[in-house]
Amino acid sequence: MLIRRPWTTDPTGGLDSVFATAAEAAGHPCSSDLNGTASFGFGSIPTTMVDGIRRSAAMQYLLPILDRPNLKVLGKTRVLSVKINQGRAVGVDCANAAEGTSQFIPAGEVVLAAGALSTPQLLMLSGAGDPDDLRAVGVRPAIDAPGVGRGLSDHPDITLNLEVSQDALPAITRNHQPGPAFSTALHFPAERTGTKNALELLITSTPNHKLFGSEAPQHGTQEHLLMLGLMSPASRGSLRLRTADPFESPFIDYNYLDAAGDQTALRAGLREILHLLTDSAMQEVFVSLPRLSGDMPNEEVLDDDDLLNRWISDHIGTRFHTSGGARIGPVDDPESVVNQRGQVHQVQCLRVADLSLLPSVPCRGTANTSVFIGELISDFMT
Ligand SMILES: Cc1cc2nc3c(=O)[nH]c(=O)nc-3n(C[C@H](O)[C@H](O)[C@H](O)COP(=O)(O)OP(=O)(O)OC[C@H]3O[C@@H](n4cnc5c(N)ncnc54)[C@H](O)[C@@H]3O)c2cc1C
CATH class of the missing domain: 3.50.50.60 (FAD/NAD(P)-binding domain)
Incomplete structure (x- = not known):
């Protein structure tokens, strides 16, 4: 598998630079190799995208040997x-x-x-x-x-939608090199709460409408995703058959948030996100902070573990891992x-x-x- 890093010492502009600036201002170190032994910090995400093409295992392993006489690949089977x-x-x-x-x-x-x-x-x-x-x-x-x-184990994920302001759009797009959907990540521990559960924050370099092939927003701006993943969850889920029909999907119970430490870590992660979003570099770019509750200021929700737990449980999803x-x-x-x-x-x-x-x-x-x-x-x- 070929590994490429979208950037090495400096992000290539766009939202990656804004994100890195905010992470640095919040005291996170820069990591030159997110696959290396230094486990925390912000840095470039190692990818398998080469020359604009994401290389799958099938492309790397199977395609070069398709003519082997002892290999038969059955498609649609x-x-x-x-x-x-x-x-x-x-x-x-x-x-x-x-x-x-x-x-x-x-x-x-x-x-x-x-x-x-x-x-x-x-x-x-x-x-x-x-x-x-x-x-x-x-x-x-x-x-x-x-x-x-x-014993199913997965990375639970919370995704926030962020809107870039019209004023910031030219600066965001000027120096940005097209590349993978995700180029920059921040890895951090939930240590303020005493738990060592590792968290990963990703920001999409590619706007949502390009990522999902949807219409660009009418109001002339663009939206991006900020995704928080819990990377060392203790909760375990399960999978069982619903019927004996192989074409029926099984019943999957991810059982996220079952372990109290997972909730604690995600609360810490969410507080960190909201903190990063108050950085001046972020505030110049995004229209407004995501609202955790329609009728309460974010600070009140963030200060209340029960409210935050409820919000997390309403917004939890999967990283597909x-x-x-x-x-x-x-x-x-x-x-x-x-x-x-x-x-x-x-x-x-x-x-x-x-x-x-x-x-x-x-x-x-x-x-x-x-x-x-x-x-x-x-x-x-x-
Ligand atoms: C949308 C999405 C985005 C992702 N992005 C990333 C990423 O950016 N970085 C990252 O590290 N990971 C990513 N992942 C996770 C990563 O792709 C998976 O964890 C990894 O592919 C799992 O590998 P696997 O070999 O266990 O299973 P799979 O890759 O799922 O391979 C299983 C294969 O078996 C086939 N199969 C299943 N059932 C049958 C059957 N009954 N008969 C015949 N064939 C069958 C499937 O079609 C599939 O080809 C992503 C996953 C998804 C869904």
Whole structure:
């Protein structure tokens, strides 16, 4: 995977510079490498965007080797379940919905890399899960694996919409180089509250209408997103089948904010955001501060933990970094699903090679960790 940084020593103008100025004024250090060992500060986000193109794992790994005689890629094909015969995975049942065809593909070994939402779902559809839960939806249990679907871990996110003032627009756009949607991040601990939970604040360099392909705002300005993520959450969620139909989405309970420390950290993060937004560099650019409540000043809401908790719970979303659901652990731990080589306990010739095997979500964006997991598991197979 090729890694590029949108900027090295100085942000390239636009909102990145405004954001960096405000972060520095608030006492945050500049980090020359957000992937490095210094964990906190503001800096350029390492990306896999090269020459304006975001390189996916498929582009980097699969496209260059498509002509290998021992490789066949089936597009538009959905795996419905893994066939487990007497404790051994022997292949997968697949369907091509576009052509209305289905087939069984036999395999010496099956590696599930369907992601942290689909891999646990596929394991359950294949009979690996809590036997009572499986029977309740009409799936015949093959192995007793109650940890499947449990322990989901994700970065909860709070996103604020900010409007750039008409006066500031020319300065914001003048020196700004087009690049990734996110170029600058601030990593900081929620330490004022005593919790070490790490927080990440991102500002979009690209305006919302370009990011989402929507109409530009009529009033001649542009909107950007300021996103607060809780990167070391303690709360754990779960996933279970709603039906035995593989085309039905599973029921996902993220269970964000279950751990009191997660709420405390997000409150601290929100207070920090509102503080940063009062910086003069920010105030020159944005039309007005986001209102936390229609009829109360922000200060009153920020001072009241209960009000703030309620606001957070009304505005919580996902960073799309879901991990867990088939986690690594020793075979005698009922909550663990795979061993350190990704092999599913109690089933021969079945592995997991994606974020679902992690016990907790990594504390940064998950894309490259998932690639690393693929590399690691493939090493175990050779
Ligand atoms: C909108 C969005 C933006 C993101 N932005 C970033 C970012 O900027 N930086 C970052 O670090 N992370 C980002 N992420 C997170 C990152 O992309 C994921 O964490 C990572 O891709 C997870 O890798 P994975 O291999 O576990 O699963 P996935 O990447 O989800 O791969 C699973 C694959 O399996 C396929 N699949 C699933 N079920 C089946 C089935 N039944 N049959 C056949 N195929 C199946 C899926 O189509 C998919 O191709 C983003 C995620 C989203 C959704």
